[in-house]
């Protein structure tokens with residue numbers, strides 16, 4: 001089938017490549033001409049494992065192409081996916097500017113029957129709004145349907161998640177539209193959930209909110225483990241073997257970041273508060289996550305009366321491993337707190353390039369992990385990149401000035417590290 005995807009971000013680009021791989025003829029549309037130019041040349045402008053190869057392969061098959069011309073793109077395609085950004089407004093509510101723009105553009109150029117698929121994470125009731133925005137913007141009398149089809153892609157494994165999802169959730173009032181979407185995804189061997197648009201929107205938010213809840217739950221348990229000298233990983237393992245709990249998302253650490261959990265939790269709280277049905281557990285989930293970096297910095301402050309002038313090395317800038325995405329990365333909350341303490345900050349990340357706004361604050365990025373740790377007074381691990389487990393800590397022990405490691409993701413083996421002469425502290429682990 002011919003498919004148009006509006007919004008060539010992490011999600012749209014990944015979905016485009018995956019759908020082209022399935023045999024569909026996919027056009028990617030974006031307002032950002034630089035992105036379209038890069039993708040047309042076969043250059044992925046962000047880091048996502050295996051996606052560069054898939055992009056190149058699908059460009060060769062001519063099943064995937066890119067454009068910044070909405071008129072032709074919309075006229076040529078009956079099935080139109082929307083994957084534009086829905087960032088948080090200051091009050092926590094999702095910013096629907098781009099969703100509305102995409103809907104109005106579809107209305108403006110609509111020239112016949114369309115199925116509009118909202119894949120961006122949108123607040124409850126937005127899919128119905130999209131239908132109205134299209135109706136108001138169009139002069140074309142042809143019928144059209146809207147479907148809410150949330151994405152569950154994890155950055156760092158987005159292509160894998162797109163090719164092998166756990167489930168496909170489809171929300172629409174039109175059985176014909178639902179049947180068409182099931183045909184589009186007919187190559188997938190997973191359960192399909194057919195429901196209403198608002199139930200599909202809620203499924204997305206509730207899924208992310210629950211995952212965030214698991215993280216804040218284990219992070220609070222980790223604080224209690226600190227009080228009792230318990231290794232939280234042992235507790236998480238013991239919990240996770242119960243299939244009602246499951247072992248995933250029980251890694252204690254600095255808390256969750258990224259372009260989804262923080263914004264989706266905020267949005268769901270906003271909607272709940274404004275519907276007279278506040279979500280009290282989720283409010284605490286957000287508060288625990290907000291306080292986690294400070295809890296960790298207090299561990300550092302207990303060991304150092306002052307951090308002024310101390311050479312502190314931050315390992316990891318991305319919000320999680322295997323991505324270059326720094327949106328809401330906890331690393332930068334930690335860096336901000338250290339700047340307030342007037343520390344001398346060196347950063348390392350396997351792929352992220354420190355943005356200029358941070359370079360201008362006097363932070364230095366060194367790309368070799370050994371060179372970065374030279375003469376360090378203390379090392380703080382913020383992102384659980386596998387590289388930080390693999391590097392030679394015995395060698396680092398010879399390079400540093402002070403032997404202190406604060407492991408915000410509990411990725412090192414405490415006993416081994418201590419044998420090298422380091423003071424080691426994790427979160428619920430030491």
Ligand code: UDX
Pocket residue numbers: 006007008009010011012029030031032035083084085086087098099101102119120121122151259
């Ligand atoms: C986005 C949403 O943020 C997320 O909530 C949803 O689940 C999936 O889509 P992501 O792909 O990470 O996730 O967004 P982002 O990387 O910000 O990409 C959005 C793209 O839309 C950008 O490339 C932007 O240029 C493009 N865009 C934005 C348009 O093409 N048109 C617009 O009007 C606005």
Ligand code: UDX
Pocket residue numbers: 151152153154155156208211215248249250251252253254255256257258259260261319320
């Ligand atoms: C998440 C959801 O997993 C995905 O289904 C949804 O479509 C988009 O949002 P993503 O944000 O890419 O995906 O990353 P994820 O792997 O979920 O991690 C989110 C954050 O939680 C990261 O900052 C990560 O470090 C943190 N995390 C994750 C923990 O702190 N502990 C864990 O056990 C797991």
